Amino acid sequence: MEAIQDVLRVRGLDVVIGNYHYSPEEEEKLLRNHLVNRPRGILLTGFDHTAASRQMLETSGIPCVHMMELDTRLGAYCVGFSQQQAGAEAARHLIGRGRRRLAYMAAQLDPRVLQRGAGFHRVLEDAGLFDPALQVSTRQASSIGLGGELFARLLDQHPDVDGVFFCNDDLAQGAALEALRLGVAIPERVSLVGFNDLPGSAHMVPRLTSIRTPREAVGQRAAQVLLGLLDGVAQHPQVDLGFELVVRESS
Numbered sequence: 001m002e003a004i005q006d007v008l009r010v011r012g013l014d015v016v017i018g019n020y021h022y023s024p025e026e027e028e029k030l031l032r033n034h035l036v037n038r039p040r041g042i043l044l045t046g047f048d049h050t051a052a053s054r055q056m057l058e059t060s061g062i063p064c065v066h067m068m069e070l071d072t073r074l075g076a077y078c079v080g081f082s083q084q085q086a087g088a089e090a091a092r093h094l095i096g097r098g099r100r101r102l103a104y105m106a107a108q109l110d111p112r113v114l115q116r117g118a119g120f121h122r123v124l125e126d127a128g129l130f131d132p133a134l135q136v137s138t139r140q141a142s143s144i145g146l147g148g149e150l151f152a153r154l155l156d157q158h159p160d161v162d163g164v165f166f167c168n169d170d171l172a173q174g175a176a177l178e179a180l181r182l183g184v185a186i187p188e189r190v191s192l193v194g195f196n197d198l199p200g201s202a203h204m205v206p207r208l209t210s211i212r213t214p215r216e217a218v219g220q221r222a223a224q225v226l227l228g229l230l231d232g233v234a235q236h237p238q239v240d241l242g243f244e245l246v247v248r249e250s251s
Helices: 002-009 024-035 051-060 083-096 111-126 144-157 169-182 215-230
Strands: 042-045 064-067 077-080 102-107 135-138 163-166 191-195 209-212 238-240 244-246
Touching: 002 215, 024 042, 024 051, 042 215, 064 215, 077 215, 083 102, 083 111, 083 163, 083 191, 083 209, 083 244, 102 111, 102 144, 102 169, 111 135, 135 144, 144 163, 144 169, 163 169, 169 191, 215 238
Parallel strands: 042 064, 064 077, 077 238, 102 135, 102 163, 163 191, 191 209
Antiparallel strands: 209 244
């Protein structure tokens, strides 16, 4: 948000923030309320909108840029990276480390979490390594405590698991702490890969392997694209900023 505000503030534009709690229905209510005031532009996270939201966006005539996902089929402006490719990269890394009993641990289950899981699972299926019993999901909010709880349960039910990709670093951090408590060697027994490379991941023991996402750059570039649209300057409909697998000690 700070990156977005920094870009738009220079042009004298104020940012009104709406938190939709990953609910398309809540997003629809927010859009309806904000559109009454005819904002200059709209920045949205992802493409998981209700039919009513899509209709409002189309008929409003207000420039809109989507963030954190890429989707050329919709013909919309978007700035982000491929969530599926990020999940696939995590799977390839773990397989390359010789891991064969691989789990995906997902919380909150917003569309981007599901996309990462789909990419991860596709690589496992292609390698003949996908086991649905090892795929853990919950609608609970992602947290360090939840990561430890789910990791302990996974090891109890499937002691042969040897690699886990987490939908977010806080889950992975919780798992690493739980492994320390249980005396489970990381990465000798189980390799861990997180997502987002959150502060603290590089300082865990062992240091956490994670997929670094350009969140600040996404906000900055999305705001720049929006300004370009407001100025009537042609913009590329899809800006792919990529991601980076940061390999550390946990894998």
